[in-house]
Amino acid sequence: MSTPLIETIHTSKIFEVRKGLLGVKRHIRAVDDVSLNIQENEIVALVGESGCGKSTLGRLMLALLKPDEGQVKFRDKDIWSLKGEEFKEFRRSAQLIPQDPYSTLNPMKKVISALYPQLLKYKIASNRSEARKMSAELLEMVGLSPPEDFLNRYPCRLSGGQMQRISIARALSVKPSFIVADEAVSMLDASLRIEILDILLNLRKKFSTAYLFITHDLAIARYFAAGERIAIMYLGNIVEVGDTEEVIQNPMHPYTKALIMSVPVPDPKLAKERGLPPLRSLEIPSLVELPSGCKFHTRCPYAEKICEEKMPELREVKNRLVACHLY
Amino acid sequence: MEGKTKRSIVGIMLSAVRAWIYEPLTLLATDKRAVAGFLIVLFYVGLAVIGPMVVPLDLTPNLERAYLPPSLEHPLGTDPWGRDIFAQLVHGAPDMLVVAFLAGLVTVLIGTVVGIFSGYSGGTVDLIVMTITDIVLTIPGFPLLMVIAAFLIGSGIEVNIFMAAALLSITSWAGLARAVRSQILSIKKEPYIEVSQTLGLGKLHIIFSEIMPNILPYIVMNLILSMIGALYSYVGLMALGLLPYRPGNWGAMMHMAMAVSGTVTGVGSWYVLAPAAAVTILQIGLVLFSNGVDKIFNPRLREK
Ligand code: SF4
Numbered sequence: 133m134s135t136p137l138i139e140t141i142h143t144s145k146i147f148e149v150r151k152g153l154l155g156v157k158r159h160i161r162a163v164d165d166v167s168l169n170i171q172e173n174e175i176v177a178l179v180g181e182s183g184c185g186k187s188t189l190g191r192l193m194l195a196l197l198k199p200d201e202g203q204v205k206f207r208d209k210d211i212w213s214l215k216g217e218e219f220k221e222f223r224r225s226a227q228l229i230p231q232d233p234y235s236t237l238n239p240m241k242k243v244i245s246a247l248y249p250q251l252l253k254y255k256i257a258s259n260r261s262e263a264r265k266m267s268a269e270l271l272e273m274v275g276l277s278p279p280e281d282f283l284n285r286y287p288c289r290l291s292g293g294q295m296q297r298i299s300i301a302r303a304l305s306v307k308p309s310f311i312v313a314d315e316a317v318s319m320l321d322a323s324l325r326i327e328i329l330d331i332l333l334n335l336r337k338k339f340s341t342a343y344l345f346i347t348h349d350l351a352i353a354r355y356f357a358a359g360e361r362i363a364i365m366y367l368g369n370i371v372e373v374g375d376t377e378e379v380i381q382n383p384m385h386p387y388t389k390a391l392i393m394s395v396p397v398p399d400p401k402l403a404k405e406r407g408l409p410p411l412r413s414l415e416i417p418s419l420v421e422l423p424s425g426c427k428f429h430t431r432c433p434y435a436e437k438i439c440e441e442k443m444p445e446l447r448e449v450k451n452r453l454v455a456c457h458l459y
Numbered sequence: 460m461e462g463k464t465k466r467s468i469v470g471i472m473l474s475a476v477r478a479w480i481y482e483p484l485t486l487l488a489t490d491k492r493a494v495a496g497f498l499i500v501l502f503y504v505g506l507a508v509i510g511p512m513v514v515p516l517d518l519t520p521n522l523e524r525a526y527l528p529p530s531l532e533h534p535l536g537t538d539p540w541g542r543d544i545f546a547q548l549v550h551g552a553p554d555m556l557v558v559a560f561l562a563g564l565v566t567v568l569i570g571t572v573v574g575i576f577s578g579y580s581g582g583t584v585d586l587i588v589m590t591i592t593d594i595v596l597t598i599p600g601f602p603l604l605m606v607i608a609a610f611l612i613g614s615g616i617e618v619n620i621f622m623a624a625a626l627l628s629i630t631s632w633a634g635l636a637r638a639v640r641s642q643i644l645s646i647k648k649e650p651y652i653e654v655s656q657t658l659g660l661g662k663l664h665i666i667f668s669e670i671m672p673n674i675l676p677y678i679v680m681n682l683i684l685s686m687i688g689a690l691y692s693y694v695g696l697m698a699l700g701l702l703p704y705r706p707g708n709w710g711a712m713m714h715m716a717m718a719v720s721g722t723v724t725g726v727g728s729w730y731v732l733a734p735a736a737a738v739t740i741l742q743i744g745l746v747l748f749s750n751g752v753d754k755i756f757n758p759r760l761r762e763k
Contacts, residue, residue, distance in 0.1 A: 191653075194657050196653055196656060196657065219659075220659055223657065223658065223659025224658075224659060226657060227654075227657050227658070228650075228653060228654055228657045230650035230653065230654065231650070232650060235649050235650050235651065236650045236651055236654065237651055238649075238651045238669055238672070238673070239673070239758065240672035240673050240675075240756075240758060241668075241669075241672060245668070246651075249658075249660055249664060249668070250658045250659075250660060253658075253659070253660060286758035287758075288758055299654075302654065302658075303654075306658060
């Protein structure tokens with residue numbers, strides 16, 4: 133395998149929380165010893181329930197958060213050791229498409245202000261009028277036409293779908309090589325989702341951008357990362373990584389199985405293969421008091437003694453990575 | 460070539476006038492109360508700018524004309540020394556407005572800078588700055604002003620308008636600093652700020668281009684409210700005789716009125732009522748005007 137575009141190496145992020153006014157400080161391991169790599173022009177769908185740390189992992193990869201343990205490397209260089217021009221280049225190369233379209237644009241600023249500052253900053257446009265022309269082209273690229281109608285509008289006069297298109301145009305404006313799309317379509321109407329996903333997929337063909345596509349929705353991950361990889365996250369750990377279709381058709385990790393079972397899929401073949409005994413508990417453990425050993429053992433129907441004692445490592449099993457003592 | 464640049468400069472100026480004067484005024488026009496406030500404030504500004512040139516002020520005592528009731532010659536009557544009250548009010552207006560505006564400006568400037576700095580820095584810096592702010596907040600403002608003013612008078616230092624403005628904003632910035640900080644804390648977490656970060660647009664861009672537009676309406680509103688507060692304190696200190704006497708100053712007029720018995724017996728009531736009314740009407744004008752600020756800045760209303 134060639135050098136990954138971006139990778140986390142045993143990366144952890146620990147947050148401090150304080151309960152009550154005089155409460156004791158507690159630590160939350162939002163991301164716990166995660167090693168994940170993304171190749172150039174590759175899509176990795178990151179799937180997990182809310183609060184599992186997938187957004188935090190995305191923000192670590194964008195240098196919005198600094199890891200407490202481990203490293204994040206971009207083209208084989210620790211992003212926190214980059215200086216000056218190199219860091220500027222990283223900032224240009226890695227972009228974010230946030231979840232909530234309604235807060236993704238500054239409510240006090242016209243649409244054009246979301247596009248032209250970066251065009252000037254990175255000298256993609258040499259002056260304001262060129263930046264304006266490019267902004268219009270960007271809007272056309274995401275299907276907003278005529279662009280003149282949108283450039284001078286305030287976000288309050290746009291629909292959720294239009295805002296998300298602008299958010300995409302903004303991320304692509306600097307021609308990044310890597311984009312973190314954090315639940316980019318989950319707040320949109322179901323009818324709009326496929327449309328927005330198709331825009332992203334088409335533009336990816338054009339720009340060969342790599343994606344970390346964060347979602348809680350397996351169906352959306354299956355659509356967006358078809359033929360690419362999927363990573364399943366549970367309470368700060370990556371528990372399974374593999375080809376999207378293989379993992380969904382034939383999940384190995386008990387948590388992946390449970391996750392897939394919870395999605396009603398009208399596919400008899402799939403339903404049959406889902407033979408998973410019921411979970412021992414439906415309760416997701418608190419992040420403050422994580423279970424020992426395998427974090428899934430409180431719910432896992434296959435849990436044995438070793439699962440409580442020893443944390444399973446992510447190991448290669450049949451062309452796939454799985455973190456479970458069963459394999 | 461030159462003609463072209465000239466035209467574009469005129470064009471820029473025209474669009475600036477449109478964006479900064481014409482459009483805000485049309486928005487303001489939709490709110491009757493704000494219009495009333497705007498007109499009152501405008502009247503006072505006119506009074507302060509043109510008034511002193513038109514109305515002569517003669518401060519030579521002439522006891523034969525003392526306590527005259529309002530007449531055509533003396534629209535608001537005369538004071539215990541026979542001097543025209545209206546002329547004194549007019550000549551005091553520039554001082555009142557300038558000090559109030561400067562004090563408001565200083566208050567808002569300190570409050571905003573401290574609030575943004577503290578909120579944006581976060582961590583230990585935030586903790587230290589906010590602790591100091593809280594201490595300032597607990598100091599009772601007006602009594603402190605009284606003490607400092609008395610000290611200034613005692614030491615014989617001449618108090619100019621800048622000192623007066625600085626004095627009046629000595630504690631009032633703290634409340635605004637806290638409010639601005641808490642707004643920064645919530646805006647800082649907005650996704651569009653995160654995106655500005657990943658785009659590498661830099662701290663200055665984030666503070667001035669992304670955060671500022673969101674708190675600007677609030678700051679302008681506070682500028683007006685701070686002016687109101689400063690006016691109260693300024694008039695109050697003057698009325699108590701705690702700042703050096705300035706002829707025509709509305710507070711000083713009230714002080715003189717209270718110092719002579721005429722006020723108590725009723726013959727001199729114009730001398731105390733006129734400056735009091737002048738201050739009150741200005742305050743009302745400012746309060747009404749401040750209601751229109753939100754209309755001017757809110758893009759929801761602006762786009763219609
Ligand atoms: S390691 Fe044990 S508890 Fe964890 S998923 Fe595998 S079988 Fe279940």
